[in-house]
Amino acid sequence: MALHDRPTLRRLIYAAAFEGGGILMSTALLLLMADTGAGSSFVFSALCSTIAMLWNLAFNALFEAWEARQTIRGRGLARRTAHALLFEAGLLLVLLPLTAWWFAVPVLTALAYESVLILAFLAYTWAFTWAFDRLFGLPASAR
Secondary structure: OOHHHOHHHHHHHHHHHHHHHHHHHHHHHHHHHOOOOHHHHHHHHHHHHHHHHHHHHHHHHHHHHHHHOOOOOOOOHHHHHHHHHHHHHHHHHHHHHHHHHHHOOOHHHHHHHHHHHHHHHHHHHHHHHHHHHHHHOOOHHHO
16 A cells, blocks of 8 residues: 555654754754854744644644645645645744744744745745655545
């Protein structure tokens, strides 16, 4: 049985691989932006990754349920862009207050940090999902 025929396993592999790369990217970006050390940036990135992974699993299940009801199949530019934007918007609602607290900065400063991370993750999400689909095939909901 191919991975695209096992949606739960596919989602778990997707989320774990995505978050591993995301931790590395966000740690590096936070080191450049925030007045913090590598350890603090890494721990914060891992905490956010855990939150993001839980959101990722829930969001992708919801997205694929919606996608399965659509008459147009596949994942074109519009659908991939909507996926990335909606995912990041939901995550921002949780991470913004956490970022302000962790780095002891005003909410506007936290928003600036999050804005850079969001822009980076929008590109990363789009590219990662495209590459994952190419490597493992589209999920049943998109075929």
